[in-house]
Every structure is written in C-alpha cells, then in structure tokens.
Amino acid sequence: MSIVNCLFIYKYKQSVYNVKMKDDSRNNVAVLARLNELMEQQGISKADMARIAGVSPQAVNNWFNRGDVGKRSAQKLAQFAGVSVDWILGDNDADGPNDTQERPLSQREKILLELFNELPDSEADLLLKNLEEKKQYYDTLLNELLHKRQNKKA
Numbered sequence: 001m002s003i004v005n006c007l008f009i010y011k012y013k014q015s016v017y018n019v020k021m022k023d024d025s026r027n028n029v030a031v032l033a034r035l036n037e038l039m040e041q042q043g044i045s046k047a048d049m050a051r052i053a054g055v056s057p058q059a060v061n062n063w064f065n066r067g068d069v070g071k072r073s074a075q076k077l078a079q080f081a082g083v084s085v086d087w088i089l090g091d092n093d094a095d096g097p098n099d100t101q102e103r104p105l106s107q108r109e110k111i112l113l114e115l116f117n118e119l120p121d122s123e124a125d126l127l128l129k130n131l132e133e134k135k136q137y138y139d140t141l142l143n144e145l146l147h148k149r150q151n152k153k154a
Contacts, residue, residue: 028067030090035063038088042081051146052080 039045046064050057053073063069069077074088081088105113116124 031067031069031088032064034088034090035069038077038081038083049077051143053077 035049039049044052046060047057050060053060053076055073059073063073069088071085071089074085077083078085078088116127119127
C-alpha cells in the first residue's frame with residue numbers, strides 16, 4: 001500500500017470519526033439540556049433525580065458529565081415527569097414538559113380544580129401553602145425512611 005493510500009484512508013477514517021463524534025456531541029448536549037429542563041420544570045435537584053431513578057447521586061453526576069442516561073433510568077424519569085423516554089434521551093422534540101398536547105384532566109382533577117376555583121383567593125392561597133407544606137413533610141419523611149433503610153443494608 002502506498003503512502004498516498006495510507007494518508008487517504010487515515011484522513012477518511014478521521015473524518016468519519018469526527019462526524020460520528022459531532023453527532024454524539026450534539027446528542028450529549030441535547031440530553032444535558034433535557035435533564036436541566038426537567039430539573040427546572042419539575043423543581044427537582046440531582047439528588048431527587050437519583051431517588052426517582054433509583055440510582056446513586058454519583059450516577060446522576062455521571063449523566064451530566066457524559067451527557068448520557070441509561071434507558072432504565074430514563075424510563076423512570078419519564079414516568080415521573082410525564083414525558084417520553086425519547087424526549088429525555090434527546091431523540092425528539094415532542095412529548096416534553098412544554099408539549100402543547102397535554103393529557104386531559106381526570107374526573108378527580110376536574111372536581112379538585114372546580115372546587116379550588118370557587119374558593120376566595122385568600123383561602124386558595126392558604127390551601128396551596130398547606131399542600132406545599134404537606135408535600136415537603138412527606139418528602140422529608142420519605143428521605144428519612146430511605147436513609148434508614150440504606151443504613152440497615154450497610
């Protein structure tokens with residue numbers, strides 16, 4: 001094989017490799033953007049993401065470093081956030097948190113919304129505050145229980 005052929009093959013492989021790297025890099029950027037958008041839209045932290053996906057906080061940090069999420073973790077995050085796995089993995093723009101096609105309200109949600117809208121503003125604000133406090137209480141309780149279970153295993 002001549003030196004010219006070797007250089008051509010080297011250059012060809014290098015350009016193919018660079019194109020592939022560029023595509024992977026775009027996908028990584030998309031995944032990072034989706035993870036950040038998910039955190040912002042859902043009001044969750046990386047630690048929350050770890051609990052939702054059932055992985056360690058270090059695994060979540062690796063997602064952000066590599067721009068790559070495992071399929072199983074993506075499924076759990078998607079189920080939690082009400083988005084598609086493809087959206088989290090950066091494969092399509094539809095089915096994200098800001099998707100215009102929202103799911104219809106359940107009968108329970110309709111009743112709750114109707115009752116809430118009939119309240120005076122001051123009572124509605126108080127109810128929201130109470131619900132936020134109750135959610136925070138349950139989140140704290142869950143974290144304590146998970147921590148105790150992890151300590152028992154260790």
